[in-house]
Each structure stands twice: as C-alpha cells, then as structure tokens.
Amino acid sequence: MCGIFAYTGNKNAIPILIDGLTSLEYRGYDSAGIHIPQSGTRKAVGGVSQLKLQNINSLQGTSGVAHLRWATHGEPTEINAHPHHDMSHKIHVVHNGIIENYKEIKESLISQGYTFVSSTDTEVIPQLIAFYLYTLKDFEKAVFEALNILRGTYGIAVTYENEPQKIITARCGAPVVLGLGMDENFVASDPTPILRHTKNVIYLSDGEVAIITPQTHAIYNLKNIPITKQTEVIDWDVEQVQKNGFDHFMLKEIMEAKEVVQNTIRGRIKINEGLVKLGGLELVEDKLKHAKRIIIVGCGTAFYAGLVGEYMLEEHAGIPVEVEVGSEFRYRKPILDEHTVLLAISQSGETADTLEAIREAKRKGALTLGIVNTVGSTIARETDAGIYNHAGPEIGVASTKAFISQLTALVLFTVFMGRTRSMNISVAKEILNEITTLPDKIEKILLQKDTIKSIAEKYSTSRDFLYIGRKYNYPIAFEGALKLKEVSYIHAEGYGAGEMKHGPLAMIDQDFPSLAITLQDSVYEKMISNIQEIKARKGKIISIATEGDRVIQEYSNDVIYVPSVHEMLSPILAIIPLQLFAYYFAVTKGLDVDKPRNLAKSVTVE
Numbered sequence: 001m002c003g004i005f006a007y008t009g010n011k012n013a014i015p016i017l018i019d020g021l022t023s024l025e026y027r028g029y030d031s032a033g034i035h036i037p038q039s040g041t042r043k044a045v046g047g048v049s050q051l052k053l054q055n056i057n058s059l060q061g062t063s064g065v066a067h068l069r070w071a072t073h074g075e076p077t078e079i080n081a082h083p084h085h086d087m088s089h090k091i092h093v094v095h096n097g098i099i100e101n102y103k104e105i106k107e108s109l110i111s112q113g114y115t116f117v118s119s120t121d122t123e124v125i126p127q128l129i130a131f132y133l134y135t136l137k138d139f140e141k142a143v144f145e146a147l148n149i150l151r152g153t154y155g156i157a158v159t160y161e162n163e164p165q166k167i168i169t170a171r172c173g174a175p176v177v178l179g180l181g182m183d184e185n186f187v188a189s190d191p192t193p194i195l196r197h198t199k200n201v202i203y204l205s206d207g208e209v210a211i212i213t214p215q216t217h218a219i220y221n222l223k224n225i226p227i228t229k230q231t232e233v234i235d236w237d238v239e240q241v242q243k244n245g246f247d248h249f250m251l252k253e254i255m256e257a258k259e260v261v262q263n264t265i266r267g268r269i270k271i272n273e274g275l276v277k278l279g280g281l282e283l284v285e286d287k288l289k290h291a292k293r294i295i296i297v298g299c300g301t302a303f304y305a306g307l308v309g310e311y312m313l314e315e316h317a318g319i320p321v322e323v324e325v326g327s328e329f330r331y332r333k334p335i336l337d338e339h340t341v342l343l344a345i346s347q348s349g350e351t352a353d354t355l356e357a358i359r360e361a362k363r364k365g366a367l368t369l370g371i372v373n374t375v376g377s378t379i380a381r382e383t384d385a386g387i388y389n390h391a392g393p394e395i396g397v398a399s400t401k402a403f404i405s406q407l408t409a410l411v412l413f414t415v416f417m418g419r420t421r422s423m424n425i426s427v428a429k430e431i432l433n434e435i436t437t438l439p440d441k442i443e444k445i446l447l448q449k450d451t452i453k454s455i456a457e458k459y460s461t462s463r464d465f466l467y468i469g470r471k472y473n474y475p476i477a478f479e480g481a482l483k484l485k486e487v488s489y490i491h492a493e494g495y496g497a498g499e500m501k502h503g504p505l506a507m508i509d510q511d512f513p514s515l516a517i518t519l520q521d522s523v524y525e526k527m528i529s530n531i532q533e534i535k536a537r538k539g540k541i542i543s544i545a546t547e548g549d550r551v552i553q554e555y556s557n558d559v560i561y562v563p564s565v566h567e568m569l570s571p572i573l574a575i576i577p578l579q580l581f582a583y584y585f586a587v588t589k590g591l592d593v594d595k596p597r598n599l600a601k602s603v604t605v606e
C-alpha cells in the first residue's frame with residue numbers, strides 16, 4: 001500500500017526524498033508527490049519517473065515529505081495525489097491507510113466554512129490539524145488533538161510552514177519507522193529507503209507519535225505523554241535493495257533462491273541429533289508440545305505456502321492443520337482455544353488481513369506464531385513467538401524468494417514439531433540431510449533459465465494457462481498460476497490435477513496449455529493419467545519433471561527438469577521454474593514485472 005517518506009537534516013532534501021521514493025516504489029505507483037516546506041509541492045500521476053518531470057529541482061529546502069499512492073479513496077489523479085494540505089497551504093500531510101470517519105469530519109469542517117479540493121479521505125487530516133492550530137496556536141498540540149479524532153488506519157508524516165525542520169509522524173495500523181542519523185532523521189513506511197543513510201531505526205507501535213528535527217527525536221503516546229523506545233540496528237545491506245545488474249528485482253530475487261535457503265536454515269539444524277533449533281520459539285516450546293491443532297493464516301503467496309505446510313505438518317508432525325486466507329478468517333466464527341496455535345505467514349509482516357486474524361486469535365486465547373521475513377514488522381511484534389525467514393528484503397511485488405524461504409521455514413517447523421511428537425530420529429535426519437542438498441539442486445534449476453525463457457517465449461501468444469499438481473505440489477499449481485496472473489495479466493488457473501475431470505477438462509483444447517508438476521513422487525502415476533487426459537483433448541503440456549525421467553517426454557510438449565528430492569521438499573524446487581516462466585512470459589510482453597498494475601507489495605488495508 002502507499003509509501004510515505006520524510007527527511008529533516010542539513011542536506012538538500014530533494015534528491016534524498018526522490019531516492020527514498022524510488023526504493024519505496026513497490027508500495028504504490030498510482031501517483032507520486034513531494035512537498036518542501038516554504039518552497040512548494042510537486043505531484044504526478046504515475047510513479048517517481050513521472051514526478052521527476054515536474055521541475056522538482058526548482059524546489060529548495062533541507063526537509064520535506066514524499067508519498068507514493070496506491071489508490072483507495074478517489075481516482076489516481078493529480079488532485080488526489082499526496083501530499084495533501086489545509087486551505088492556507090501551511091500544513092502538509094502524507095498518509096498511508098484509510099480514515100474511516102473522514103465523511104463526518106469533512107461534513108463538520110465544511111459546515112464551518114472549510115473547502116476541500118480532493119476526493120480523498122486524507123485531506124481531512126491537514127484540514128483538521130489547521131482547525132485546531134487556529135485556536136491552539138501550537139503545531140504539536142494541534143496534531144495531537146486531530147489524531148484523537150481520527151478513526152481508521154494511518155501512518156502519516158506532517159509538516160508545518162512555520163516550523164520547517166520539524167516533522168510529526170504517527171502510526172495507527174499502518175507501519176512507520178524512524179531512521180536516526182547524524183544531524184538528520186527520517187520517517188518511512190519501511191526501512192528500505194532509510195538503509196542507505198542509517199541502520200539505526202525505531203519502529204513505532206500503534207498509538208505512538210514521533211516528533212523529529214535534524215538533531216532530535218521524541219516519542220509520545222496519543223495523550224502526549226513521552227515514551228522511551230529502543231533503537232534497533234537493521235542487519236540488511238544497501239546492496240540487498242538494489243538490482244545489482246539484473247534487469248528486474250523479480251529476476252534477482254528468483255536467482256537468490258539458493259542463498260535464501262542457506263540463510264533460512266543457517267544455525268538451525270542439528271543433523272546428528274535429528275533436531276531443529278528455533279530460537280524464536282524457545283519461550284513457547286512447552287505450549288507447542290501440548291498444542292492440539294494449528295491454523296495457518298496468510299494471504300496470496302503466503303497462503304499457498306501455508307497449504308504446503310498443512311501437508312508437511314500433518315504427514316510428518318502428526319498434528320491437525322487447517323489453512324485459511326486472512327481476509328476470511330475473522331468473518332466466520334473460528335473455534336479457537338488455548339490448545340490452538342495460529343501460525344501467520346507473511347513476508348512483509350504488515351498485511352492487514354493477516355494481522356487482524358492474529359488479533360482475533362489472541363482475543364480467543366490461541367497461541368500466535370509468525371513466519372515473517374521483515375524483522376521488527378507489526379506481525380513479528382504482535383505474535384507471541386515466531387521464526388524469521390532471513391530471506392533479505394523482497395522488492396519485486398510478485399513474491400518469489402520469500403515463498404522459497406516460507407516453505408523452508410515450514411520444513412524446519414515440521415521437524416521441530418514432529419520431534420516433540422511421533423517423528424523418529426531417522427526420519428528427522430533424512431529430512432534435514434535432504435534440506436542441505438537443496439542449494440545445489442536449486443543452482444541446477446537456475447542454470448536452465450535460458451531454456452525456460454525460450455519455453456515462455458514459445459507460449460507467449462497463449463491467453464489462458466492451466467497449472468496442475470497433486471499432493472505437495474497441489475498448492476504449487478496455485479502459486480505458479482498466481483505468479484503468471486500478477487505479472488502478465490494473463491488468465492491462469494491452478495487446479496488439483498485430479499479435479500480436472502470434474503469440470504475444467506471442458507476448457508481444454510489446442511490453445512489452452514497446461515503446466516503440469518509431474519515429479520516422480522507418490523502421486524506420479526496419477527499425474528501421468530491426468531496429463532494423458534489433457535493430451536487426449538489436444539491440450540499442450542509443459543511438464544515440470546524429475547531429472548532422468550524420459551517417459552514424461554512422451555506425454556509432454558516441453559519438459560523442464562528439477563533434481564530429485566524428498567517429496568516433502570519438492571515444492572521448493574518445483575516452484576522455481578514456474579517463477580522463471582512467469583517472469584520471462586511477462587518480459588516477452590514488455591510488462592513492468594516489478595510493478596504490476598493495480599498491485600502493491602505490502603497490503604495494509606483490509
């Protein structure tokens with residue numbers, strides 16, 4: 001969702017703000033805007049490249065706020081672009097979130113003579129601050145008064161012309177992180193734009209307000225009472241948020257799969273003892289021993305990782321598992337108690353639907369865990385315990401390496417849980433041994449990227465694709481289809497191969513190719529029958545097959561091979577060719593794969 005960024009210091013603010021917006025662009029690109037107190041505002045429909053065309057270098061100043069919008073209220077027009085201002089143009093606000101009571105605030109202000117220019121919910125914020133400023137004559141007090149009226153979600157940064165070096169920021173349900181530098185301070189929706197300036201950060205919690213100047217930062221609750229917060233040091237490097245020679249972040253991140261697996265397992269496995277050490281779960285180990293069921297919650301790709309986790313945990317840890325999308329979980333009546341574990345999976349750690357599921361589970365007494373990539377994110381902080389992915393920052397909107405690390409973390413969690421239950425040491429050792437073979441096997445798949453590229457090019461005129469799989473690779477069919485949909489805007493459906501004959505087979509003809517995950521595992525024979533059914537209807541088959549399987553060629557138009565591995569780990573390999581296929585397919589169409597239309601990386605609205 002939208003990205004906010006703010007700077008106050010002694011350097012020229014323009015390049016710093018533009019640079020910050022550029023690295024935040026995966027959060028939204030419907031419009032972009034920048035405001036420098038006492039100098040001016042520039043806005044543009046589209047992303048940072050459009051904003052740069054707005055004569056931004058004629059602005060001057062050493063502080064300012066900037067914004068990238070993912071439209072919720074109001075069309076993506078210039079007038080609706082942030083920063084928004086009050087009638088006197090003295091207060092400027094950038095906002096990520098949704099103000100739920102904006103209509104009543106707007107009506108009340110209009111009845112008192114205020115006029116509005118945009119159709120956004122955000123515009124009420126500067127107007128309300130101005131309303132209080134008029135009577136209180138104090139910028140800070142006016143912001144506190146206004147914040148106490150707002151309902152909904154916000155991560156905001158506010159500037160005031162009369163105090164140009166001061167920025168007030170506040171958080172309620174949308175992430176805000178402060179970056180603390182030498183004679184300069186920053187505000188951002190996530191640490192990415194801050195990293196190149198400082199690694200010292202403070203994550204605001206809901207209901208917290210921070211006031212920064214170049215030399216100072218102070219944090220308060222909404223009642224204006226000072227709070228002490230710890231500074232954290234980020235361990236990500238600047239290089240990790242750059243493309244490093246790749247054309248797109250998506251390709252760079254797929255190509256990082258090998259290191260991602262290594263980083264997720266590093267220091268966590270004890271092969272000889274058949275044990276997994278997960279420091280983040282130590283405090284809840286006893287509760288986990290007595291857990292009776294696990295509910296996995298996630299959205300999009302994280303949900304599909306959860307579906308794979310269900311197969312892993314039920315088969316090898318012997319514990320009942322249900323998987324649910326975050327957006328549905330709290331709208332039914334989930335039955336939860338103290339023996340239920342809710343495991344939330346989220347790359348960003350900020351997904352609103354997943355977060356609300358966690359809160360609902362907590363209210364009902366369940367133990368909450370997270371598999372989260374972003375250290376210090378809201379989900380990481382609000383869950384009782386968890387496992388960090390250690391995948392490094394993921395910038396491409398389409399999740400790739402985070403999915404690999406989520407699956408790897410789920411393998412570790414399965415062994416961890418299994419060893420407190422029915423899993424014996426030899427099974428654990430076998431799985432852990434196999435997990436160490438993954439990096440080399442991944443490398444072998446990545447080396448085939450040019451072959452996958454030519455297959456993607458060969459099918460580039462197809463308008464529909466079917467993805468099929470069974471058992472562990474049934475969710476991989478969904479994830480493969482999601483990747484193609486989001487970066488190519490092409491119709492792709494994931495289906496359980498066994499379900500084809502119950503309906504979807506009717507769609508198949510020579511123009512409707514299928515990607516079939518047909519590995520030599522416990523469902524191999526069944527998959528072969530399913531792809532034969534497609535072949536018999538003249539459907540084209542691209543198989544993801546096990547290295548050495550020559551028979552598969554008989555039934556397939558094209559084959560991409562992956563090395564043989566323990567069945568439970570096979571989704572980690574099978575998804576990689578599908579990610580590369582989606583990537584090259586979209587590139588062939590000339591699309592911006594890192595910023596697919598209508599999407600944003602971190603979905604902080606429900």
Ligand code: AGP
Nearest residue numbers: 300301302346347348351398399
């Ligand atoms: C994946 O490619 C998507 N862009 C999306 O489905 C994503 O996985 C989902 O929004 C969940 O995000 P999270 O992992 O940050 O919670």
